Amino acid sequence: MAVVLVTGGTRGVGAGIARVFLREGADVVVCGRHAPERGITDGAREARYEPLDVRDARAGEELCARLAREHGSLDVLVNNAGGTPRRDVAEGEAAQHARVLELNLLAPLFMARAAHRVMRGQPDGGSVLMIGSVSGTRPSPGTAAYGAAKAGLASLAGSLAAEWAPDGVRVNTLVLGMVGTERLREHFGEGKDRHTAPGTDSGTELSALARTIPAGRLAEPEEVGEACLFLASPRARYVTGASLAVHGGGERLALHEATARTPEAP
Template structure:
């Protein structure tokens, strides 16, 4: 049987869809034919548009439970349905754990875990009607040490745990999955990782020799929300280009294996 990823007539909600990974998710669902709504604290300079359909923006601070819930309720009322919720909002500044305040810990947890939990609770009823799905964007920081962003990693680990639990609790009516993102080339990536040389050095730590594009994360979200993944729930799918090269390999007789990443990056990165 041939399956086409056609989301015509479907309604998709994305938190934090104005830039970076969220923008890639919005564009991927637009290309699949969906009606897409996204939220954020400030409206982007341009709204994603495909084939006469423009993604609709709503100003929402998802850390505020009342705003978060009202956004979901409003879009469901206007469209009469909800098929997919993508919880993408997240992030954290870099800083030593012992220097963080209790308020800082709370804020990082709110944006990276509690906001998604509130949105999922608000969306459950409408998603149940459409046999829809939730996709949570998490991070490799949830499963490996995250020095400098320890609370962020812990919050994303909590979100992955919630994903697995709700994948069972809400089955068979609503599917709940997560996309665990590795390093992504976003608008701020070069500045975040330092100079262009430092950026390239970081990219070489990825087996595929480059960072992901936001659209690559978006395409995986479309796949997980589609009939191709009809029996997938409670899963955490890593989209990280193979993760990270084990550090010890660089100091063994097999170091040439690691150097393949250098060659891949120098030659423009691995092919898709």
């Protein structure tokens, strides 16, 4: 039975990832600074919660080592914890931007190192998954530090994959677009219509967001989990250093939208 650690797994995308691994029979541990309001479950199975600030490198090392001792292995690390408030670079204090880089780039580096120390000694090695973002693939005005961190995360994953392949430790990245999390729905003050397809939102603002995605809807957290499950599984045993796009086709280009509405010249 696989042992899986999901950082930031107490809500949103992380909770969806945890539920998918629980469904597959894995022993799942979720960590974060605050305990979830209710347990992360799938049916009768529940993820174990461990308090952790992922920016604390020593605490991350201690947790990974302890989980390996208690469970016999640590097979999968999902570096999901991250996020940012919206803030222009010219606004706020320098330390606020530095904290965004620390959470979204340095913390995954610390956690990956901690997991590698355990995984490199295991017969089957292990799998490290980085949760990236489309913000790291194009300009990210309003969240520049976050976009820079996610771009750096993809580069980091590629380097670690090359360094750690001889140890049997695979490192891959999932590049996410918008996901229909509770937090996103709360932000826009809208719920999901029970008559719509998964990820399709009845509210005006969320519907407008969904229309920017070629697939026409937001991702569901569990869909991210299914992609993680594949990359962590033996079916992807020769896949390392890869970036898997989980974004419904990306983002519609403003140029295409503009030209589609412009009548042809006579």
